[in-house]
Amino acid sequence: MNDKTLSPVEGIKSRSRHLRGTILESLTDEITGAMREDDTQLIKFHGLYQQDDRDLRAERRQQRLEPAWQFMIRARVPAGRCTAAQWLAMDAIAREHANGTLRLTTRQAFQFHGIVKRDLKASIAAINAALLDTLAACGDVNRNVMGTTLANPAAIRPAIDAVCGSLSDHLTPRTRAYREIWLDEEPVVNTAEDLDPIYGETYLPRKFKIGVAVPPDNDIDVFSQDLGYIAIVEDGRLAGFNVTVGGGLGMSHGEFSTFPRAGDAIGFCTPEQALEVAVAVITAQRDHGDRSNRKHARLKYTIETLGLAAFKAEVEARLGWQLSPARPWQFTHNGDRRGWQEEPEGVSHFTVFLASGRVQDRPGRTALAGLRAIAEADVCEFHLTPNQNVVLANIPREARAKVESLLALHGLAETSISPVRSLALACVGLPTCGLAMAESERYLEDFVSQIEVLQARHGLVETPVTLRITGCPNGCARPYLAEIALVGKAPGRYSVYLGAAFDGSRLNAPWAESLSEPEILDALEPLFATYARERLCAEPFGDFVVRTGVVPAITSGPAFADTARALAAARATRPIGDGPAAVILEET
């Protein structure tokens, strides 16, 4: 721990009586649609974000109305496994209380948008009635635990689900505040009873993310997690996990002390040891993380500060035993499988593609109604994927025809979506996210279409490329692990990052700053042209741009920051009046 002044949020947490604050009073205040200021921090721990419709901001100011306050609710779904009944419950909440759409997140959770304050309690109660919850879906705690969708071999799936479930359960905050506030349980007499053995009084310095990946699939982007588990399968059985620490993608434009970082493997543990390791890593971060600067508080910075070896030693000291050496692994697949997948026993799965995870009814493509109809048929599970799609899982042979006809009826049967479109991710961004500087979700489909045109021109239509867009550097759609990433800088302008590994094992590099769409497309065109001509057999685009020196290979978080700094410096010294509108960094 350091003795610098604590960030204001630390004070709010410690005064909150285990996350109670004045949330109850805020909820009943009709004079504003917002929560009291301190409570806006605390509700995150309960799975809520206060937002406003930014499209209406200027107009409402003139109307002497406060901003159109509304809330986002996130429901946790460990590893994205959801039953048909749970899907129906979420669908009903979306239509009754939210904006009539569901959003599947990049962490395999549900998000509801546009819920007004007086509807929060009913919505959260309904989520809990469906045996899901929102506690710790946001906030400085462990978030939704991620897990590979339909891991192979199928025989290990129960073991993977069990690990995800136990991590999720044990790392949920113990406070009763949640049930008191949202589910009308009797208040505890002495809130000191809520004392949390893992989180203590002030929880973690910052959010904490855990994911379990089963090679060859790295659909969960294990290197983006604070704590990652890479399953090691031996003789068809789950032998254990390689443990990775210190991944994280958030950063701030122009602040070179912030950077994305890919996690490092520090050793191997058995399935039975996985929870113990998590507790050791989390409590080490609890005690050593930076509580003075929230932009420097994630585990990745703790590790950069202490050094990886020292951090590992700290973890092992807490465990009282040593991790065995990491075992070899290989990822060859990222993203979701498209269309139908068959299992030997006649069971099949279908991936329903959802642009940016948005489940909504549009002319010709009624995803909300279609998935509702399939859930009502009650013949499959609903697995939310890390790429914001949903897999209709374990459809028995006799039900397949029925599912196929419902998919066709609702325009969901198409399997002809291009690889780039099916892999593309965007964060929510405008109009709801307060941090967004440029469009993301609302822009993704347009931009993907432009890229498809470019790919077609160079015969690359069937070549998968990971493409991600976020409205700000915060990294909600894991942009720094994409082969091509656009990160919002100002309306219509993006910083462009290139060269992550397709399998998510290497970060991309800052390549150009503040480009408009035509500038981005103009700059990518020659790269696509040479890529089409000169790529090695099956060489992914990200590897190609690194090999040919378009961008450096980024091997650490600080190296990413160095590249960003060099880019900014080059931009600052460029002659005014002529030259390109933005500088493209050739090499560092």
Next chain:
Amino acid sequence: MTVLAELALNQRLTGRHSSKDVRHLEFLFDGYAQLWQPGDGVSFQPQNPPQVVSAMLDALGASGEESLIGPSGALRPLREILLCEVELTQIHRPLLVALHELNHDSRLISLLEDQSGQALAHFLASHQVLDLVHQHRGLLDAQGWLARLRPLGRRTYSLASSPLAHPGELHLLVARVEEDHGRGTRLGAASNRLATLAEGSTLELRLERNANFHLPADDVPLIMIGPGTGVAPFRGYVAERMARGATGRSWLFLGERTQREDFLYQVEWQKALAQGGLSRLSLAFSRDGASKRYVQHRILEQAGDFYAWLEEGAAIHVCGDASRMAKDVHAAILEAIRLGTGKDEDHAREYLQNLQREGRYRRDVY
């Protein structure tokens, strides 16, 4: 007294998704600030909406160029008479009587003979001259109709500003009357004239003093009940009291349809609460919950406090709708007093009559 005022701001206050169009107008004028007080009103001579005039000409089969005589007695083109001289958006009983005398219409008889008066009131509120012209096509020519229509009257609006807090300015809060009773949109003459008035244009406004509805002394606690546009004078009251540094507490009851779209002057009330210019704000949004909540329900819910304020010398001022609100609020106040005193209804009535006599219960309803 009349001033020529220039419209500086015509701002809609209700949100984009509101079912209502309520506007805040700011006029600029020179001098005489000392003559105006919050609680006063202004009136102006409206014109009929051009759409209504055109529809009338169509219905009458007239071009508008015909020279005819309207209430002013001068020979003028029909279009001008319809625009400036006669009421087209309101109808009154005498017009129905006149029509009945001409053609003994059985529907008119039942309306005119209805003892309760409710059917008639409803008919008058939901019909305009155009509807009658359609219903009695061919009965009268244009001059015949003109002879039976009322002269277009002035409309009054409460001052929504404080001359002390907003010197040289005069603010109005105007709900645009725009209704559909199944025969197409029916517009109110004056409210649409104001709602569509371009910034920069001028309008002649006449001060309508309203001595019965001025602020009490600075130290008197004040309960203000003003749902809908009834809140207008209270915006002036609160601004005036803040500008004067008045010490009396103040409690405002507001009502509208929805919290999100129709909370008139929301940000200003939030500021006044934070700065102490308003001590308490009770809200009733009728379309937000499963059951309709109105200001009278908020009074009853807080009857104990309401009575306590009265015992501490509070004055009650009520402004807004006369047809239902004023009666319902009156009943709620009586009930709060009955509960507070623990005595019977007669006693409560006497208590309220006393308040009225002392000038502590005032109403400005329309």
